[in-house]
Amino acid sequence: MKCPFCHNRESKVIDSRDLREGESIRRRRECLKCGHRFTTYERVEPINVLVIKKDGNREEYSREKLSRGVLTAFTKRPTQAAQIKQLIDEVEAEIFQNGELEILSRRIGELVMNKLQAADPVAYIRFASVYREFADLDVMRNEMDKLVNQEREKREKQHIHAALQEGISP
Ligand SMILES: [Zn+2]
Secondary structure, three states, rough: OOOOOOOOOOEEEEEEEEEEEOEEEEEEEEEOOOOOOOEEEOOOOOOOEEEOOOOOOOEEEEEEHHHHHHHOOOOOOOHHHHHHHHHHHHHHHHHHHHOOEEEEEEHHHHHHHHHHHHOOOHHHHHHHHHHOHHHHHHHHHHHHHHHHOOOOOOOOHHHHHHHHHHHOOO
């Protein structure tokens, strides 16, 4: 960092402080040659990941777009907004964690589906039906069968439970 007074390149940092929750750092420096003090700012450059779409076109990653897809999958589901936000945060962290500048849209879809599968089977199937490729239709049908069976078992259990409470054997 050049001294603005004498253009000497050597200075020492005499004070350093985080601004805006660590998004940038302000440093007070003292020129080692002329002794003048000056201030520098350092900030993290935001990374823009490019998403490679199915047709090969690239577009900037958008959290808003990711959120829209996930929120649509959770329409009328009992999942809390805070949980959905956390799920989106986790997917986003995985998109950015390896520092790659490009990611396949398909890969993002897989990251979301992994999370949804654990969080809510209905949201998972809704999302998968939009994002999965044609070749994966069998996988989707298996998932739906599983879900239908789960629901049926749940209903049967409730039915048996209700019948027992009324003192009638099922
Ligand atoms: Zn200087």
